[in-house]
Amino acid sequence: MSKADDLFVSMCSDIIEHGTTTEGQRVRPRWEDGTPAYTLKRFGVCNRYDLREEFPALTLRRTALKSALDEVLWIYQKKSNNVRDLRSHIWDAWADESGSIGKAYGYQVGVTSRYPEGDFDQMDRVLFDLRENPYSRRIMTNLYTFSDLSEMHLYPCAFNAIYNVTQEPGAERPTLNMLLVQRSQDVLAANNWNVCQYALLLMMVAQVSGMEAGGLVHMIADAHIYDRHVDIVRELIERPHYPAPHVSLNPEVTDFYDFTCDDLVVEGYEHGPQVKNIPIAV
Numbered sequence: 001m002s003k004a005d006d007l008f009v010s011m012c013s014d015i016i017e018h019g020t021t022t023e024g025q026r027v028r029p030r031w032e033d034g035t036p037a038y039t040l041k042r043f044g045v046c047n048r049y050d051l052r053e054e055f056p057a058l059t060l061r062r063t064a065l066k067s068a069l070d071e072v073l074w075i076y077q078k079k080s081n082n083v084r085d086l087r088s089h090i091w092d093a094w095a096d097e098s099g100s101i102g103k104a105y106g107y108q109v110g111v112t113s114r115y116p117e118g119d120f121d122q123m124d125r126v127l128f129d130l131r132e133n134p135y136s137r138r139i140m141t142n143l144y145t146f147s148d149l150s151e152m153h154l155y156p157c158a159f160n161a162i163y164n165v166t167q168e169p170g171a172e173r174p175t176l177n178m179l180l181v182q183r184s185q186d187v188l189a190a191n192n193w194n195v196c197q198y199a200l201l202l203m204m205v206a207q208v209s210g211m212e213a214g215g216l217v218h219m220i221a222d223a224h225i226y227d228r229h230v231d232i233v234r235e236l237i238e239r240p241h242y243p244a245p246h247v248s249l250n251p252e253v254t255d256f257y258d259f260t261c262d263d264l265v266v267e268g269y270e271h272g273p274q275v276k277n278i279p280i281a282v
C-alpha cells in the first residue's frame with residue numbers, strides 16, 4: 001500500500017469532515033464561466049514522507065511524473081518563467097502574449113545575490129553550500145519576494161524549500177532532507193503533483209551532492225478542495241490502493257544541470273483510472 005495514498009486519504013477526509021467553507025466570502029479565483037471558485041479548507045496541514053521507504057506517488061490515480069519533473073526542472077534548473085520552455089500547458093492560463101508568467105518561480109531562482117565567496121543564484125548557492133558546508137542550517141530557496149509580487153501573474157504557492165543534512169548512525173552517506181513550505185494548495189489538482197516534484201528535486205540534489213534522499217516534510221497553510229472537486233475527491237478516496245511504484249534517476253548524472261526528463265525511471269506504477277478534465281480555477 002502506498003503511504004502517499006494513506007496520507008492523501010486522511011488529509012482529504014479531514015478537509016471534507018472538518019474543513020470550513022469560503023462560500024459567500026470574497027475570493028479571488030474564478031471558474032472558466034466566471035463563477036467564484038469557493039473551497040472547503042483546512043488550515044495548517046503537515047505531511048511527512050520518507051524517500052528511503054518509498055517514492056510518494058499516489059496510486060489512487062496516476063500522477064504525471066514526467067510532466068511534474070519537467071515543471072520542476074523548468075523552475076530550478078532552467079530558471080525560466082516562460083511557458084514556451086515547458087512541455088505541458090498547465091501554466092498557459094497565467095502567461096502573457098510572450099509566454100511569460102512575470103517575475104515568478106524560475107525567475108526568482110535565477111536572481112543572484114552577493115556572498116563572501118562571490119555572486120550566486122538561489123540554486124547554485126544551495127549546491128555550493130551542500131558541497132562546502134553541508135551541516136549549515138541556512139540552505140534554502142525562497143521564491144516569495146515581496147518587492148516583485150506585483151509583477152508575478154500568480155503568487156508562488158510552494159515557495160520555500162529548506163534543505164537539511166543529517167548523518168544517521170551507521171549510514172554510509174549523509175541524508176539530505178527537505179522541508180517544503182506551501183501557503184496554498186489545490187489538493188485535487190496539485191497536491192501529489194507538488195509532492196512528487198519536490199521529492200524528485202530532493203533526489204536530484206542528493207545524488208549530485210553524494211547524499212541519500214531522506215525525509216520530505218510538506219507544510220501547507222491553506223489546504224483546500226475546490227467546490228467543483230469535492231465529489232471527485234469523495235470518489236477518489238474510496239478507490240483501491242496499490243503498492244508505491246519504484247522511481248529512480250539515472251545514476252550516471254553527477255551535475256544537477258545535466259538532468260533531463262529521460263533520466264527518470266518509473267517501474268511498476270499500478271494506479272486507478274485517470275480523472276479526466278479536472279477543472280482548474282484561475
Ligand SMILES: Nc1nc(=O)c2c([nH]1)NC[C@@H]1CN(c3ccc(C(=O)N[C@@H](CCC(=O)O)C(=O)O)cc3)CN21
Nearest residue numbers: 029064067088090091154186189190193278280281282
Ligand atoms: N487553481 C489552481 N490549481 C493549481 O493546481 C494551480 C493553479 N491554479 N495555478 C498554477 C498551477 C498550474 N498547476 C497545475 C495545473 C493543472 C494540472 C493538471 O491538470 N495536471 C494533470 C496532468 C497534466 C499532465 O499530464 O501534464 C493531472 O491529471 O493532474 C497540474 C498542475 C498547479 N497550479
Ligand SMILES: O=c1ccn([C@H]2C[C@H](O)[C@@H](COP(=O)(O)O)O2)c(=O)[nH]1
Nearest residue numbers: 028155157158184185186190191194
Ligand atoms: O504549485 C502549485 C501552484 C498553484 N497551486 C494552487 C493553490 C491555489 O488553489 C491556487 C493559487 O491561488 P491563490 O489565491 O494565489 O492561493 O493555485 C497549487 O496547489 N500548487
